[in-house]
Amino acid sequence: MSKIYNVGIIGGGISGVVTALELANYGVDSILFEQQSSVVNGPPFCHLHAGGNLYPEISDEQCKILMKQSIEMARLFPQSIDERPTFISIPKLEKQDIGNILERLDMLVTYYQTLIKEDPENEILGVPKDYYKLYNEEDLKALSKQPTIERPSSPDEWMCNAIKIIDYKKLKTPVILVQEYGWNLFRLAAQAQLALNKSNKCSLKTNTSVTKIKDVRNQKLDYNWEIYTHDAVYKVKYLVNSSGFNTGKFDESLRINTKRLIEFKAAYVSKWQPISGLIPELIFHGERGTPNGMAQLTPYCDDYYQIHGMTKDITLFENGLVQSKDNGAQPEFNDDIKEKLKNGWEDNEIKNRTKKAIDYVAKFVPSFDSATLGGPPLYGAQQISGDDPNLRVGEVSFPSKSYARSEIIKASSALTVANQIIHKIQEEEIIPPIQTKLEQNALLDSISKGEINDFASELAIQRGYPEALSRLLIEKK
Numbered sequence: 001m002s003k004i005y006n007v008g009i010i011g012g013g014i015s016g017v018v019t020a021l022e023l024a025n026y027g028v029d030s031i032l033f034e035q036q037s038s039v040v041n042g043p044p045f046c047h048l049h050a051g052g053n054l055y056p057e058i059s060d061e062q063c064k065i066l067m068k069q070s071i072e073m074a075r076l077f078p079q080s081i082d083e084r085p086t087f088i089s090i091p092k093l094e095k096q097d098i099g100n101i102l103e104r105l106d107m108l109v110t111y112y113q114t115l116i117k118e119d120p121e122n123e124i125l126g127v128p129k130d131y132y133k134l135y136n137e138e139d140l141k142a143l144s145k146q147p148t149i150e151r152p153s154s155p156d157e158w159m160c161n162a163i164k165i166i167d168y169k170k171l172k173t174p175v176i177l178v179q180e181y182g183w184n185l186f187r188l189a190a191q192a193q194l195a196l197n198k199s200n201k202c203s204l205k206t207n208t209s210v211t212k213i214k215d216v217r218n219q220k221l222d223y224n225w226e227i228y229t230h231d232a233v234y235k236v237k238y239l240v241n242s243s244g245f246n247t248g249k250f251d252e253s254l255r256i257n258t259k260r261l262i263e264f265k266a267a268y269v270s271k272w273q274p275i276s277g278l279i280p281e282l283i284f285h286g287e288r289g290t291p292n293g294m295a296q297l298t299p300y301c302d303d304y305y306q307i308h309g310m311t312k313d314i315t316l317f318e319n320g321l322v323q324s325k326d327n328g329a330q331p332e333f334n335d336d337i338k339e340k341l342k343n344g345w346e347d348n349e350i351k352n353r354t355k356k357a358i359d360y361v362a363k364f365v366p367s368f369d370s371a372t373l374g375g376p377p378l379y380g381a382q383q384i385s386g387d388d389p390n391l392r393v394g395e396v397s398f399p400s401k402s403y404a405r406s407e408i409i410k411a412s413s414a415l416t417v418a419n420q421i422i423h424k425i426q427e428e429e430i431i432p433p434i435q436t437k438l439e440q441n442a443l444l445d446s447i448s449k450g451e452i453n454d455f456a457s458e459l460a461i462q463r464g465y466p467e468a469l470s471r472l473l474i475e476k477k
Contacts, residue, residue: 004223005031005203006430007421008236010210010250011243012039015406017192018076018414019240019421024201025441026422028431031203031234032196033210033227038459039196040189042244044267044378045411046298046306047281048074048081048181056096056104056285062393063104064111069412071115074124074181076415076441077191079452081124082182082472084299085155086281087162089175091364094286098172101285105132105178121439125179134174135159148277161277165365171284182281182298183411185378186470190455195443205229213239213253217402224402238430240421242406245381248330256399259387260407262331264320264341266379267298268307268357269465272371278473284364289316297361297368302468304374307357314357321389333381341381350376375466384409396420402428449476 007023009016012034020032048070055063074081090096109131115122125131133155135143140163148164149157155177168175196204212228223235241250245262279299286292293310300306308315322331333341354373362369385394385407394409396417404421408414426433456470 003235005029005234005236007031007238007240007425008225008227008234009033009240009242010213010227011241011246011406012036012204012206013042013242013244014040014188014192014411014414015244015408015417016240016242017196019242019406019418020202020204021192021195021199021441021443022415022418022422024196024199024443025438026431026434027201028422028425029201029203031205031227031236033205033208033229035207035209037207038189038462039193039204039206040185041380041463043265043380043382044306045183045185046267047086048183049410049412056100057288058393060104060107063108065393066410066412067108067111068115069410069416071122071124072415073412074183075121075439076444077188079191079449079472079476080184080187081476082184083474084182084278084280085158086178086180086283087159087166087175087279088178088180088283088285089166089168089171089364090285091170091292092172093170094172094292096285096287098174098176101176102134105176119439125181130155130179132176132178133159134176135163137168137173140168140173140175148275150277152278158278158280161275162279162282165274165279165367166282167364167366170364177280180281182473184456184470184472186456186460186465187452187472190459190470191444191447191452194447194451194455195441198446199443210250213250215254238402238404238425238428240404240406245383246330247383247405247407248324248328251329251399251405254400254403256329257327258324258329258385258397258399258405260324260329260331261384261387261389262322262333262381263384263389264317264333264337264379264381265315266317266353266377267315268354268377269373269375269469270305270307270354270358270371271303271374272305272368273303274365274367282361282365284361286310295361295364297365299473300469301471301473302466304466304468305371306378306469307354307361309357309360311360314353314360323387337381340379345377345379353377375469376464378465382409383407398424402430 007030152158214226282297284295296308298306460470
């Protein structure tokens with residue numbers, strides 16, 4: 001191949017595609033390699049992570065970073081955001097104090113107000129004073145007697161529907177309803193791939209595995225790297241390693257030793273018809289990794305629900321969190337997890353783990369015991385830089401000249417990483433200085449809602465999931 005690309009990106013996960021899209025937005029050419037037939041596969045995400053409300057163990061600073069990043073990503077991909085709230089509670093058997101969550105929420109309201117002052121377009125989580133609402137036991141009793149609302153439009157209406165199915169006697173009060181929105185993976189993937197295909201600045205290579213990277217930085221050529229696939233060699237000036245939990249494999253080939261963790265996780269798809277009205281996402285907090293880890297029930301269209309149970313029998317796995325060794329950069333999963341990542345799951349394990357997930361949620365939502373298997377699990381692995389498994393904010397590192405390693409943990413960090421990489425390639429004079437920062441991405445904005453609907457539906461079906469998972473509960477105008 002005679003063409004020289006400014007940037008070569010390995011991995012078409014959310015970090016890789018957002019980096020390619022932002023480069024294209026600034027007129028910088030790139031080539032993006034993805035081994036699957038479509039982009040944004042891998043670990044499932046189902047909520048925006050606004051402010052880290054789901055992670056009581058992380059710092060306030062991480063919470064604020066997550067809120068800012070979440071707002072930025074929601075502005076970039078508005079058609080993938082489901083504007084339904086989240087119910088947050090702490091079971092009575094848990095040691096955690098509800099006061100700790102309330103302190104954090106107050107801190108986040110103040111920070112949210114600051115973000116809106118910086119840019120009024122940041123007000124995507126509703127009015128700050130309505131960011132959350134508390135409900136004591138008397139409130140819940142009164143709401144439980146109100147009629148079901150098919151399409152709730154106020155916090156009380158959402159709570160009215162939710163409390164009819166929740167055994168709130170098992171929960172500490174107050175319980176909380178937060179403007180923590182849903183985030184649809186299939187819709188984001190659809191919009192991103194359509195935009196990349198439309199761009200004349202990004203060459204998207206799906207169904208393409210990178211077999212080798214050759215470092216030619218010392219050969220005084222017009223480029224720094226050669227990227228090998230099974231049938232071609234591509235020349236690039238700047239290399240972005242965005243291959244998720246496999247980033248260590250390319251680090252090792254470049255003789256870069258970096259400490260990292262990788263973690264395999266899964267969520268389960270169920271079918272259930274509780275009441276005639278919509279319900280919020282339901283969160284029942286618990287200590288991660290223990291038999292009482294957090295339970296999470298996420299609603300989708302047509303009575304499909306996604307389940308997380310943060311125990312080793314459900315979402316987490318025995319030996320599912322692995323650390324790199326001193327003599328290598330890439331941690332290795334056991335054979336069972338490798339088989340899942342390569343070839344999928346055995347039917348019996350899907351049924352058994354989904355049943356455990358259903359039973360787990362039914363401790364707090366008794367009628368959920370009638371839920372049934374709704375489809376295959378959503379699963380994948382992620383990397384965590386360093387050695388802190390509680391880290392939730394990951395960004396990017398630059399181990400050597402003309403090389404960036406994306407280290408995102410949450411999908412909301414993708415735009416931050418893209419901006420840091422663009423800053424670095426200007427600093428290294430790969431491209432001229434960019435004079436004007438663009439707040440929106442014209443490529444993404446050019447993709448219509450109808451195009452997103454159609455392709456998101458196609459992606460869900462191609463990947464073996466119910467088509468309903470590609471749609472929003474609350475349809476965008």
